[in-house]
Amino acid sequence: MVGFFDSGVGGTCVLEAFRRLCPEEPTVYVADTENCPYGNKPPEEIVRLSKRIAADLIDRGCEVVVVACNTATAGAIDTLRATWPDVPFVGMEPAIKPAALGSKTGVVGVLATRGTFNGRLYRQTSSRVPGSVKIIEAVADEFVTLVEHGETAGSAVETAVRARLEPLIAAGADRIVLGCTHFPHLKPVMEKIVAGRAEIVDPSDAVARRVRDVLQVTRRAKHED
DSSP states (O other), X not given: OEEEEESSXXXXXXXXXXXXXXXXXXXXXXXXXXXXXXXXXXXXXXXXXHHHHHHHHHHXXXXXXXXXXXXXHHHHHXXXXXXXXXXXXXXXXXXXXXXXXXXXXXXXXXXXXXHHHXXXXXXXXXXXXOTTSEEEEEEOHHHHHXXXXXXXXXXXXXXXXXXXXXXXXXXXXXXXXXOSTTGGGGHHHHHHHHTTSSEEEOOHHHHHHHHHHHHHHHHHHHHHO
């Protein structure tokens, strides 16, 4: 069984991608809606919340735990791996490198929460991008609130999304990376606004493939033991 958790409904995009890939695999999903959003919380609180949820998923028998939240990955995955060294944890990482490799303009936009931008993993990932590629960051914490409230369409949503996307496109970005699992829920609106001027890069399918591979390796290792 594979466990997934996020601060809210955002991580369901990763869960759904994994279910499409491995429809027979049992899954469990935990949405910490009581404490959502995570993006504006201090690191020590994100660690505390993540450890509590991870412990619950492991107690339920999850063989792999997916931290389906960019902020929790940035702030807590190192601690989770140190606390449970025998349990594989798969986290979220903005797909900056593949976006950079596919960019024709050499400008990549990244939408994420403040917590993700402040995390070590994001800094490491962005540092691996060639120096010739310009990365433009846009904090979009308000997108989390919209998705949690079920607001993924309509004029108000379009206005909020346009306010974040247009400056990125105006700066030359032809790839816009979604650095929060809540954001793919707004992808239809984003694509409508972008209207072919840039590609929206959603890492959900890539993470799902990673989870499948980790699960297979984990089971082979147990069988060999």
